[in-house]
Amino acid sequence: MRVFILGIDGYLGWSLAQYLGARGMDVGGCDALLRRGWVAEVGSTSATPILPMSERSVAYEETFGKPLAYSEGDLCDYAFVASCLESFKPDAIVHLGEMPSAPYSMIDVEHCTFTHTNNLIGTINTLFAMRDICPDAHLVKLGTMGEYGTPNVDIPEGFFEIEFRGRKDRLPFPRQAGSWYHQTKVHDTNNVTFACKIWGLRSTDIMQGVVFGTRIDEMGDDPRLCTRFDFDQAFGTAINRYCAQSVAGHPLTVFGAGNQKRGFLPLRDSMQCLHLAITKPPESGEYRVFNQFEEVYDVTGLARKVKGVAEGLGLDVEIANIENPRKEAETHYYNPDRQHLIDLGYEPSRDMETEITVTLTDLIANRDRIEAHREALLPDIRWDGTRRKSAYLSKGA
Amino acid sequence: MRVFILGIDGYLGWSLAQYLGARGMDVGGCDALLRRGWVAEVGSTSATPILPMSERSVAYEETFGKPLAYSEGDLCDYAFVASCLESFKPDAIVHLGEMPSAPYSMIDVEHCTFTHTNNLIGTINTLFAMRDICPDAHLVKLGTMGEYGTPNVDIPEGFFEIEFRGRKDRLPFPRQAGSWYHQTKVHDTNNVTFACKIWGLRSTDIMQGVVFGTRIDEMGDDPRLCTRFDFDQAFGTAINRYCAQSVAGHPLTVFGAGNQKRGFLPLRDSMQCLHLAITKPPESGEYRVFNQFEEVYDVTGLARKVKGVAEGLGLDVEIANIENPRKEAETHYYNPDRQHLIDLGYEPSRDMETEITVTLTDLIANRDRIEAHREALLPDIRWDGTRRKSAYLSKGA
Numbered sequence: 015m016r017v018f019i020l021g022i023d024g025y026l027g028w029s030l031a032q033y034l035g036a037r038g039m040d041v042g043g044c045d046a047l048l049r050r051g052w053v054a055e056v057g058s059t060s061a062t063p064i065l066p067m068s069e070r071s072v073a074y075e076e077t078f079g080k081p082l083a084y085s086e087g088d089l090c091d092y093a094f095v096a097s098c099l100e101s102f103k104p105d106a107i108v109h110l111g112e113m114p115s116a117p118y119s120m121i122d123v124e125h126c127t128f129t130h131t132n133n134l135i136g137t138i139n140t141l142f143a144m145r146d147i148c149p150d151a152h153l154v155k156l157g158t159m160g161e162y163g164t165p166n167v168d169i170p171e172g173f174f175e176i177e178f179r180g181r182k183d184r185l186p187f188p189r190q191a192g193s194w195y196h197q198t199k200v201h202d203t204n205n206v207t208f209a210c211k212i213w214g215l216r217s218t219d220i221m222q223g224v225v226f227g228t229r230i231d232e233m234g235d236d237p238r239l240c241t242r243f244d245f246d247q248a249f250g251t252a253i254n255r256y257c258a259q260s261v262a263g264h265p266l267t268v269f270g271a272g273n274q275k276r277g278f279l280p281l282r283d284s285m286q287c288l289h290l291a292i293t294k295p296p297e298s299g300e301y302r303v304f305n306q307f308e309e310v311y312d313v314t315g316l317a318r319k320v321k322g323v324a325e326g327l328g329l330d331v332e333i334a335n336i337e338n339p340r341k342e343a344e345t346h347y348y349n350p351d352r353q354h355l356i357d358l359g360y361e362p363s364r365d366m367e368t369e370i371t372v373t374l375t376d377l378i379a380n381r382d383r384i385e386a387h388r389e390a391l392l393p394d395i396r397w398d399g400t401r402r403k404s405a406y407l408s409k410g411a
Numbered sequence: 412m413r414v415f416i417l418g419i420d421g422y423l424g425w426s427l428a429q430y431l432g433a434r435g436m437d438v439g440g441c442d443a444l445l446r447r448g449w450v451a452e453v454g455s456t457s458a459t460p461i462l463p464m465s466e467r468s469v470a471y472e473e474t475f476g477k478p479l480a481y482s483e484g485d486l487c488d489y490a491f492v493a494s495c496l497e498s499f500k501p502d503a504i505v506h507l508g509e510m511p512s513a514p515y516s517m518i519d520v521e522h523c524t525f526t527h528t529n530n531l532i533g534t535i536n537t538l539f540a541m542r543d544i545c546p547d548a549h550l551v552k553l554g555t556m557g558e559y560g561t562p563n564v565d566i567p568e569g570f571f572e573i574e575f576r577g578r579k580d581r582l583p584f585p586r587q588a589g590s591w592y593h594q595t596k597v598h599d600t601n602n603v604t605f606a607c608k609i610w611g612l613r614s615t616d617i618m619q620g621v622v623f624g625t626r627i628d629e630m631g632d633d634p635r636l637c638t639r640f641d642f643d644q645a646f647g648t649a650i651n652r653y654c655a656q657s658v659a660g661h662p663l664t665v666f667g668a669g670n671q672k673r674g675f676l677p678l679r680d681s682m683q684c685l686h687l688a689i690t691k692p693p694e695s696g697e698y699r700v701f702n703q704f705e706e707v708y709d710v711t712g713l714a715r716k717v718k719g720v721a722e723g724l725g726l727d728v729e730i731a732n733i734e735n736p737r738k739e740a741e742t743h744y745y746n747p748d749r750q751h752l753i754d755l756g757y758e759p760s761r762d763m764e765t766e767i768t769v770t771l772t773d774l775i776a777n778r779d780r781i782e783a784h785r786e787a788l789l790p791d792i793r794w795d796g797t798r799r800k801s802a803y804l805s806k807g808a
Contacts (some may be wrong), residue, residue: 093519138520165582181744188582197601340606
């Protein structure tokens with residue numbers, strides 16, 4: 015099976031290339047290498063040292079016994095996207111090539127418009143190139159659980175059957191995203207749905223929870239295969255940031271009341287799910303949605319979990335509530351479905367504590383890199399458009 | 412009251428300037444004049460001769476006794492948008508400044524990406540400029556009934572109360588748009604909703620039905636005040652195109668089975684509704700949706716209505732079904748609400764037949780201009796991405 019990964023230099027992309035390569039697939043991919051610049055722009059870097067794609071490709075071929083078909087270029091350039099698909103002839107395209115940070119998209123009008131252009135145009139170019147070059151290929155598109163927001167009802171997987179004024183229909187579940195970035199994912203969802211409908215493309219749209227962890231088994235002990243790990247306010251997500259804070263002796267920063275619930279899953283399970291989606295494609299013309307997460311936690315419970323594991327490793331950790339830089343519901347109902355992947359055979363590979371232990375151990379080895387970017391751990395990008403470090407509301411716990 | 416119109420050179424924009432000017436409002440506006448080029452690109456022109464904005468502005472001031480604050484520029488340029496709002500200081504901003512054609516957006520990848528960039532970035536720039544310059548102003552944003560698609564349930568005005576698995580919530584009604592253009596309007600809807608929520612902006616989002624007609628009373632007999640009238644396959648909407656076809660002795664081209672239902676309203680009622688929205692603004696932070704149309708017809712019934720009126724004026728008219736260039740449901744349930752505007756005092760000004768009579772009379776005076784662009788009347792832009800004139804499926808009726 016031939017799989018082409020858009021955004022192969024990223025946290026998920028580089029991991030997925032290896033997960034698929036280890037399973038005998040022919041893997042190609044492209045990247046514009048923008049992520050490295052975005053993280054530098056917000057004053058941070060990957061906690062794990064990562065190599066340029068030229069060296070990663072060499073390591074990949076040595077390890078997995080096949081070349082990695084890598085091209086550097088921008089998804090916003092249609093000719094580039096078309097040339098990638100024409101030369102690689104993929105059975106599946108995994109689209110991880112977007113700007114993935116809510117805070118980054120909220121910085122100012124330039125970052126908001128950039129996020130829209132980058133994410134939407136890249137996806138549109140991919141859809142048109144698929145239509146004209148490989149209409150039978152399967153688009154596995156990364157969305158986010160954040161598209162749904164926090165409605166006061168259960169969250170189905172993409173669609174729901176409703177009765178309204180005595181009539182019934184199956185409709186897309188309403189999306190209520192909480193940042194410009196999340197909005198671009200909703201826009202993508204609508205555009206991909208439409209392309210499947212009018213052109214008969216097939217797509218799996220993955221509403222992914224928050225992924226955490228430093229590694230998958232396929233990376234072994236080769237540092238060249240290591241994937242990036244972001245911990246800054248913009249590109250570091252909750253558990254990863256808590257882990258980095260634990261290692262750097264920084265309070266674990268819980269936003270506001272800390273009752274915000276989210277779905278989480280370890281990096282290795284994210285890979286398992288993407289692999290399942292790839293190997294079990296939908297029918298031509300079918301657009302299907304998978305909610306992808308392992309467990310739901312509120313961000314306080316999560317901080318306590320990280321603190322517990324970290325203390326077991328001899329780290330001294332405190333949890334602090336800080337002003338919430340976001341505008342979001344801090345206390346809400348949250349009960350999303352996640353049956354579709356289980357139906358395909360998804361089995362969680364291990365428990366969260368074990369995964370956090372591995373992550374903390376990897377980060378302790380890179381403590382200096384985190385401490386050198388300590389300023390990036392406390393947020394100052396606010397949803398109201400101002401830029402100000404969140405004040406501490408409480409300490410201890 | 413100070414009202415700034417984005418897209419003031421357009422069909423609705425130029426009409427609205429006069430409708431508001433006649434009611435004593437201070438009117439300003441901007442335009443990038445792109446519409447004139449788009450229509451030329453698809454091989455057509457306005458059936459009514461229209462003047463450049465420099466001459467329109469002179470006529471405006473002579474007629475309504477106040478200068479028109481006009482600026483030429485692109486909404487995709489944030490600095491331009493900000494300078495407009497800073498200098499005009501509007502109480503309301505009416506956003507009619509988007510690329511409004513479904514077929515134009517479906518031509519190819521360049522037209523799809525252009526439509527996305529033009530429409531989304533223009534709206535985002537407007538939202539950020541409002542936040543930073545005039546956060547109390549009211550954004551009256553033009554959406555379209557086409558955002559909803561054709562669900563098998565009633566279409567509420569933007570939001571609906573649902574019960575799902577025993578729990579209740581008020582949620583955005585799911586959108587299922589049928590073209591890239593319509594998708595951009597859905598994306599805008601999501602973005603405007605979000606801006607109101609996080610920044611406390613106020614907005615009325617108008618899901619407008621298909622507008623038709625050549626004039627409003629305020630234009631009088633001054634040809635300089637005449638608004639544009641498009642009849643080509645891309646920018647001419649159903650009734651307007653039928654009227655132009657009647658005048659040019661071209662069959663009225665009904666797409667496919669012709670049972671597609673849509674909401675329609677005359678230009679003068681569109682103006683009345685926009686005026687009502689402007690004069691009765693929502694609260695700060697409120698995002699409200701108006702479904703705006705007067706009557707629902709299927710496109711065959713509409714063709715028969717135009718034919719009937721045209722024959723009364725001595726025109727010889729036939730109706731023909733042609734291959735549907737679009738991918739859409741041709742037979743479907745359709746029952747949208749439209750109570751919000753009625754609650755504010757909306758009263759339809761006259762019946763459809765009268766309006767069609769006026770339109771046909773105006774078009775007969777410009778028959779040469781339509782006949783010179785006769786090729787533009789029959790569609791060749793197809794939803795499957797090919798370009799081929801629709802074949803006739805039937806003649807007569």
